[in-house]
Amino acid sequence: MTSEKFDVVILGGGNAGIGVTGPVRRAGMSVAMIEADLLGGTCPNRGCTPKKVLVAAGHALHEIERASIHHIAIGKPKLDWAALIDREKDMIKDIPANLARSMAKRDVAVIKGHGAFIGPNTIRVSDRELEAGHVVIATGSKPRPLPIPGAELMITSDDMLSERELPGSVIFVGGGVIALEFGHVYARAGAEVTILEALPQLLPAMDADAVARLQADSERIGIRVRTAVHVRRIETANGRLRVHFTHGGIERTAEAERVVNGAGRVANVNTLNLAAGQVEHANGRIAIDRHLRSTSNPSVYVCGDAVPTSPQLSPIATYEGDIVGRNIVEGPKYCPEYASMATSVYTVPPLASVGLTEAAARQNGLAVDVHTNDMRDWFSAKTYAETVAWSKVIVDQSTDRILGAHFVGHAGQELVNIFGLAMRFGITARQIRENVYAYPTFSSDIKHMLGHG
């Protein structure tokens, strides 16, 4: 076996891995990227992008549901699920080839196959051995394996994005982002949806008041939600699936055609032979320092969903990849900063969030002004007949800076970015209020969301 030499070998060609290539190639380093499956990874092929195509259809159904408020008469809509899945697949089909072209243009050697360590600076892929100055682990995440009998009967988000037949009923184990986003699409398409969440609150990391609004609107469209459950086992029953769980100390069951693993995702690092790479890890979590570097092997960096401590989001994967790339070029100088990273749960209406929740701000002992608004009576919300239009903005009393902003509906998935920008660049609540906004837009409501100062 011959050994090839590269300055940087990247394991994984998703957002994180691609993010690394910019800085290291600009510095003239030689780069190999090993990708076992589709270039682009989860976000464009099995995540954000195809999911949003389904969400857009759910949004259209939501608008149709409220057409009568605008005095538009429409018959009962009928969604052709198989055609929708075909549309989704068609929209993403060229992405891996386009990315391959862009990596070739960047002079990145893309190698197809599964890479794993055979030494601290050596990676094997098929019958090739790559000697690397630096190795980057950008291998993403996979659904959390659940240690319960019948776990193998569950499907995953990958299956939901591919199955051309709409199931009549679905149970989600876990009430996080995947359950809510897909649950909204399925419920609007006509499926019975049940969500079983272990903790007392859906979307446990999100602001409790925002989640309460979203839960109420999810129940309005027929989604059954049970929180604080303990899922015990799953079994087949007359061609369906039966989930056994306890709720309030009482044994219960729920049945559906499909049961989905929506219980979170864990770093996909267990087939990398980390021991051979001298990469310290415990329970599937690689030990890293604040520069995203392995604490035991200084040649190894980690970025994206494979990082066990940061939010698993596509822009964060790209951002961490860029930081790792810059740390490889300049030495370990840069640390990721997550405080102003906005995120959105693409339900219809969406829940969008940036910064601290109210509970976290209060736990930190900060003196805060909390501006909460139910905006359903505001002109903009009434114009569009919004079912939920809610905001909460948390402002630091001493600095007048934004600490957190949370929205349900009211174009919150767009407005949240304005608040992320304000947080990142220290724009104060007063300055946000003073800005002049195009009218009538949802953004023009921002100044009213912040009270009168």
Ligand SMILES: Cc1cc2nc3c(=O)[nH]c(=O)nc-3n(C[C@H](O)[C@H](O)[C@H](O)COP(=O)(O)OP(=O)(O)OC[C@H]3O[C@@H](n4cnc5c(N)ncnc54)[C@H](O)[C@@H]3O)c2cc1C
């Ligand atoms: C259903 C779903 C919807 C989502 N929606 C959103 C959203 O709307 N917004 C958002 O911000 N985030 C969303 N996410 C999260 C987002 O997709 C991820 O955070 C992001 O894609 C992570 O990028 P990554 O590069 O770290 O990992 P990935 O994109 O998963 O890339 C890792 C790559 O490594 C490859 N690989 C793994 N092991 C090896 C190996 N040993 N050798 C070679 N290659 C290997 C894999 O094949 C994969 O291509 C969603 C996720 C899911 C599952």
Ligand SMILES: NC(=O)c1ccc[n+]([C@@H]2O[C@H](COP(=O)([O-])OP(=O)(O)OC[C@H]3O[C@@H](n4cnc5c(N)ncnc54)[C@H](O)[C@@H]3O)[C@@H](O)[C@H]2O)c1
């Ligand atoms: N819009 C987006 O940005 C988006 C969309 C989809 C997925 N994602 C990413 O993908 C990742 C995975 O999504 P997800 O929804 O699977 O995870 P999640 O972390 O959002 O939610 C998992 C939920 O499952 C619960 N849970 C865990 N074990 C359980 C059990 N045994 N029984 C019942 N409930 C259980 C958790 O308490 C949590 O509420 C997320 O981290 C998210 O960042 C992002």
